[in-house]
Amino acid sequence: MATKLPSPPRVGMVSLGCPKALVDSERILTKLRANGYDMSPDYAGADVVLVNTCGFLDSAKEESLEAIGEAIAENGKVVVTGCMGKEADVIRARFPEVLAITGPQQYEEVVGAVLEAAPPVANPYVDLVPEAGLKLTPRHYSYLKISEGCNHRCSFCIIPSIRGDLASRRPDAILREAEKLVAAGTKELLVISQDTSAYGVDIRHQPREWKGHEVRAHMTDLARELGMLKTPEGETPWVRLHYVYPYPHVDQVIPLMAEGLVLPYLDIPFQHASPKVLKSMKRPANEAKVLERIRNWRSICPDMAIRSSFVVGFPGEMDEDFEYLLSWLEEAQLDRVGAFRFEPVEGAAANALPDHVPDEVKEERYQRVMDLTARISAEKLAAKVGKTIDVLIDRVDEVAPADEGPDRGHFDAPHPEHHHDVGATGRSKADAPEIDGEVHLRDAAGLKPGDFVKVLVEESDEHDLFGVAV
Numbered sequence: 001m002a003t004k005l006p007s008p009p010r011v012g013m014v015s016l017g018c019p020k021a022l023v024d025s026e027r028i029l030t031k032l033r034a035n036g037y038d039m040s041p042d043y044a045g046a047d048v049v050l051v052n053t054c055g056f057l058d059s060a061k062e063e064s065l066e067a068i069g070e071a072i073a074e075n076g077k078v079v080v081t082g083c084m085g086k087e088a089d090v091i092r093a094r095f096p097e098v099l100a101i102t103g104p105q106q107y108e109e110v111v112g113a114v115l116e117a118a119p120p121v122a123n124p125y126v127d128l129v130p131e132a133g134l135k136l137t138p139r140h141y142s143y144l145k146i147s148e149g150c151n152h153r154c155s156f157c158i159i160p161s162i163r164g165d166l167a168s169r170r171p172d173a174i175l176r177e178a179e180k181l182v183a184a185g186t187k188e189l190l191v192i193s194q195d196t197s198a199y200g201v202d203i204r205h206q207p208r209e210w211k212g213h214e215v216r217a218h219m220t221d222l223a224r225e226l227g228m229l230k231t232p233e234g235e236t237p238w239v240r241l242h243y244v245y246p247y248p249h250v251d252q253v254i255p256l257m258a259e260g261l262v263l264p265y266l267d268i269p270f271q272h273a274s275p276k277v278l279k280s281m282k283r284p285a286n287e288a289k290v291l292e293r294i295r296n297w298r299s300i301c302p303d304m305a306i307r308s309s310f311v312v313g314f315p316g317e318m319d320e321d322f323e324y325l326l327s328w329l330e331e332a333q334l335d336r337v338g339a340f341r342f343e344p345v346e347g348a349a350a351n352a353l354p355d356h357v358p359d360e361v362k363e364e365r366y367q368r369v370m371d372l373t374a375r376i377s378a379e380k381l382a383a384k385v386g387k388t389i390d391v392l393i394d395r396v397d398e399v400a401p402a403d404e405g406p407d408r409g410h411f412d413a414p415h416p417e418h419h420h421d422v423g424a425t426g427r428s429k430a431d432a433p434e435i436d437g438e439v440h441l442r443d444a445a446g447l448k449p450g451d452f453v454k455v456l457v458e459e460s461d462e463h464d465l466f467g468v469a470v
């Protein structure tokens, strides 16, 4: 049985006015699509109706007001935008029930009003950021979306059919957003997209002017520019790259990591290692020499952490494919690994492939991948004990009453000497929020979220490190 997907909210659009207004409507719809909305051709099927108005002539204004009235009568939930939005008082006087009014080209505001009126439904199969991440993103780290959609057609994936082909943002717009985020307190930028290495392919890497020079719409150029931003305190924010496919040009980003402009961290969703399974998955950049390239990257940047995810039990995965994956993992020594049991998602081409793997076999393979990768992770973390690493603080515990130590996990559970300790939790350069491990600190009084600190690592386990600020 294929997994049923939650249905996205639907937006109805009434677009009035000149070609400029039409372009505005298209941009708004594009942004709404990127946020997971569907379009409704009629009032009845819409969760909210957007009226893009024209205010050029009195007759156009009247037409706009009539359209608003009709949308309210037919649907009830109406957001108004466009040229007549400048006359919000006139609209409010006649239709006090209008949910929000924004002016022309106020795309973010319109999208914000729709998000509020009909919140999008979380869909784990297409959302880039974990649901918990969206709710918890604190001020000191921010996701930076550089493109939407994808040009590939991996057989297990429904993203291209929902989000469309790759649509890259302009590099100057991304950099402006990043600069604002950093000025407002962001210490870590998490670059996300469906396929970060393909950034700019659709717009032919067209350069744009940024601070007196040209920046191409290309992952390497963008990464370098992001790495040159400075926080108000003069610190270099962390720049972390997610969803990078190992195309040849990824090699150009590794020197930026060695220079400290980009975190020595690559999130590459390999999904499998067996050439046969990768072929049937239709994975991009599926080439045989990945292990050699990983070795090469590590020789340039020895501290590099690689995170990846793998699917076990893909249709047609035989014992020998799975054994291949295990020995590949042993050799690749990845730092962080997530594993998933194959699940047929409604609409995915892979569902029609022959030789589906029985659930108990999937489960056993999943356990074996988890055991192997947990061992590798534990060994890699143990090698950090005694070293001093950079940590970004995420949380600092409340000061605990003297007789009730807070539950802070095994490290700073009540201990005669540490009884009044304030603990803190942060992440090293090797840990992305929500998906990787953490660094737990003792004696952390005085620290606050967003602080960069040097930490002496004292202990480790399978996923986390434990230490003290030095």
Ligand code: SF4
Pocket: 150, 151, 152, 153, 154, 157, 158, 159, 160, 194, 195, 284
């Ligand atoms: S690369 Fe493949 S898995 Fe990733 S979004 Fe594109 S089609 Fe889906």
